[in-house]
Amino acid sequence: MMHIPAIGMGTYRLTDQVAFDSVSMALKAGYRHIDTATIYQNEIPVGQAISKSGIPRDDIFLTTKVWMNNLSAKNFIDSVKVSLDNLDTSYVDLLLIHWPSPNNQVPMSEYLSLLANARAMGLTQYIGVSNFTINQMKTAMDLLPREHILTNQIEIHPYLQNKKLVDFCQSRHILVTAYMPFAVGQALKDDTIIQIANLHNATPSQIILAWMDSKNLIAIPSSSKQANLENNLLYTQIELTNHECQLIDSLDKKQRIADPDFAPDWDE
Template identity: 50%
Template sequence: MNHPMPHLGFGTFRLEGQTAFDSVTLALNAGYRHIDTAQIYGNEQAVGDAIQSSGIAREDIFLTTKVWTDNFSRELFIPSVQESLRQLGMADIDLLLIHWPLKNQEVDMADYLASLKQAQDLGLTRQIGISNFTMAHMEQAVQILGKDVLLTNQIEVHPYLQNRQVTEYCRALGMRVTGYMPFAYGAVLQDPVIQAIAEKHQATAAQVVLAWMRQQGFVTIPSSTKQANIESNLDADRLTLDETDLAAIAALDRGHRVANPDFAPAWD
């Protein structure tokens, strides 16, 4: 049975070992039920250990991992997912993503998407999706797999990079947008506009950003190692921004991209 992806998740990028275990434990204790990891993060075992130690029923947690580009060949793809499940200590996960589209086409997209679908058909994952796909990549993916097969495209979204073209295209194709780096490594939290809105609502700057993400219909996956931040981020659900706030945040878009490695695609 597929259960819905909670709009606020807990991201684990850059969290390793004991830090990853402790942070996921804090998040689960605070009430998060959506955890996001990836093969390349090197923390699947710590994440899995934290989930199992929490005493929370597996069915109550929405768990995502992502297949790294080195594992896209037909020979490596499914074994890599099985290894992820072994590390996580899970029989299956809720969502499996292609982490990045291949820039060099070493493996054809039709091949690695076929492997992604195979992982779902084998029961290794309940739902499948993509990450960091441009509009051209999404169009190609839907041609390969059909519409309504991919749950989400996980892309960088925050007030400084609102990615409107791509997010609208996702929705046109029936995909949810999962926005990562919602705070742009903290840059957005220092913004005077965000801080003024926070003051107006007696909220934190992070809560303003997370409320904005929610009201735009995005799923988002902030990470933190601090209990106070983990708990207050969850409280963003109590905050509703008004039209004036939303218009002020809409004006902050400046194409400021944080995640842009050399293997990234040519962004829209």
């Protein structure tokens, strides 16, 4: 199975010139994993940054996602082709279902079949899901070959660790990708994380990323600042002790940030 690069550049809330500049800086800094989505409305600047970077397309792991209003057979494949046009590429490396269809308005069997079709058509190399619960993962694994589901991308940070869902996925060899790894900046101000960072002469973001890496989680932090993008990559130089990891583990308070009214019934 393909392994997604362990750290990526998230682009949620980045638009227009900021998105272009941020992705350009990330690629120059050494990132080779870029994450976007139709609903972010930034696929065009993201694609332009990739095209103008001078980096071969095959060296970049590019993810986009299908939004809920495009899950039906009428819209699905066309929406993927629009994303590819916007991204100025003939394929993405990973195509995700962004959110499960609320109240199963579009049956999962329908949109996962379409996701598999997109893969068979060469529009994407790999497929996966995002914001799926354990029960939804079980259904998806009944509908698709397990090895076809590369990842479940979910909210994970020190304040929401989603342990049951992470354990479920990882025990079935499905990768887990963590979005909002810094809890939209809140976790970077945490006293425990700051104290650990000081011990390692590191930044709080590096400590969180090192903690995630110790759990075999893929992280896609977002930043529009070159210094932050560059510093985040240095997390690989940090080796946390078991005690330090346990201290961060103890910060879990089930604080969910991405919880729209169409969200599924979460596991915790």
